[in-house]
Amino acid sequence: MSTNTASTTVISPAPAGSSPGSGEAPVPRRAAWAGVVSLGLGIFTLVASEFLPASLLSPIAADLGITEGTAGQLVTATSVIGIIGGPLVVSALPRIDRRWVMVGLTTLAILSNVLVAIAPVFGLMLASRLLLGLAISGFWAMSLAVTAQLVPADRLGRAMTIVNMGVSLATIAAVPAGAFLGELVGWRTVFLGAAAAGVVALAVQLATLPSVPPAGSPGFRTLVSTAARPVVALGILSIVLIAGGHFTGFTYLRPAFETIGGLDPAALALVLAVFGVASFIGNLVAGLVADRRLGVLVLGAPAAVGIATVLFALWGADFGVAVASVIIWGIGFGAIPTMVQTWMAGVAPDRLESAGGLVVAAFQVAITIGAGVGGLLVDSVGVQAAFLGGGVAAVLGGIVLTLAKTRNA
Structure with missing residues (x-):
């Protein structure tokens, strides 16, 4: 999808506390399709990181001296924290520029992958995966509101397709890629590679995401x-x-x-x-x-x-x-x-x-x-x-x- 947006504008929400009759008109700005793509790239790296342990359970278990069933809880941990993670991020950060929230969540995922890669014991790995679960659920929860401020309302469905494309691609690629690369370079290096992919996503977000004010009155x-x-x-x-x-x-x-x-x-x-x-x-x-x-x-x-x-x-x-x-x-x-x-x-x-x-x-x-x-x-x-x-x-x-x-x- 083209990022040329010369003729398309998006209406930003009115500042907090304003009303349609308050005299504060919303400020138009160009639709930011590149920012939408950066959200899709972020979702891809986050979901790929979530699924990686599924293809690396055997070497992880052997390295740490645990069973494969225990190692499988590295996947479970991210989904369990996701039940509260999305609502928690939305309600706990009511006034922060959403650009920096998305950047912060991506940074949290990078930190999680690095900690998993260097963790000497399973307990630290599990705690690190909880950080990833928080990052994934928070990022996905915020993506709808952020995307809605980047594109016109009549193109929101197409924009969310770009964001969710990251989920589809990660679902297809993460497990086979993790298994293949794990055999070549070892499971710890695979997680460092996931962290590196997160750094790329972070750089793209910093380069393309505009300032995005909170939508409505979050809390x-x-x-x-x-x-x-x-x-x-x-x-x-x-x-x-x-x-x-x-x-x-x-x-x-x-x-x-x-x-x-x-x-x-x-x-x-x-x-x-x-x-x-x-x-x-x-x-x-x-x-x-x-x-x-x-x-x-x-x-x-x-x-x-x-x-x-x-x-x-x-x-x-x-x-x-x-x-x-x-x-x-x-x-x-x-x-x-x-x-x-x-x-x-x-x-x-x-x-x-x-x-x-x-x-x-x-x-x-x-x-x-x-x-x-x-x-x-x-x-x-x-x-x-x-x-x-x-x-x-x-x-x-x-x-x-x-x-x-x-x-x-």
Whole structure:
């Protein structure tokens, strides 16, 4: 997307305490597409850092003298802190220029990766990963409000696609790249490389992000009052249903393929790569649709996840059906982050920072609930039940989101 913005302006929010009738007109400025790209680059480095341990568990465990299951908590730690991290960053920093908040969170991620790389014991590594979880959740929570101040309102969906592209690319690249580089240079050097990538993202942010004032009146009370709005509360519920439905099945994709599709590990790796590419495509599609046909996306993306999981659960023994299901699933879920963020911006345009924090918290809760419920279903009923239940939840979430917007209209 071009960064030439000569003919496009963005309206900055009025200063805190002003009102439409206060005589203080908003100040127009050029749309900052380069700044949007810098946010996407930041998200890429943060999410890639989050996923790196998944590909390096064995060497980390061997080096520190711990089990692989214990080493796996390096991934869990980032998602757990994310439940409170996004809302915490939004409410605890009500007056600081958002440019410096984003720069500070990126710096925190760099520090986390350096500490992980040099940590002599697992406890220090785990604490360092908590810093990364705070950086990821805070950065993602703030990205909606910051992006909304960088581009016109009718291009927010496309702009969020650029930001969320960092998630898609990191999901595709982080695990295989970590495994490959870990064999070549060692796991500690891989984390130093992630820190170096963070430095690049930091430099781009410093070069391209303009000053961004806080949006609305951020703070803990604003966060609570935003969550108490009926339409926002329904939106949070729908995110938990949609994303939770996805993770109810996706967390158990490997045993599902082994029991339903009968795939060997090599074929499974190929299918997961297909899912990653489909997710990337879904994110691009969301950017094209969100600004003009958001209602179609609100129903269509969750429906794609639901249909795909049900297809796989019932007919996944056919390899062609299994692959087609994964493609549909990837496209549907890839569209969801941009879709829900654009939707939330539409129903809470005066509370974008609080809304962004709530979206991030909802996603982290969904990951926790989805994986937990999926595990119970797999153990008590079977893997097919997890996929069917997840599909129903995702579709129900799309319906709730549609009804919430209708109620707010």
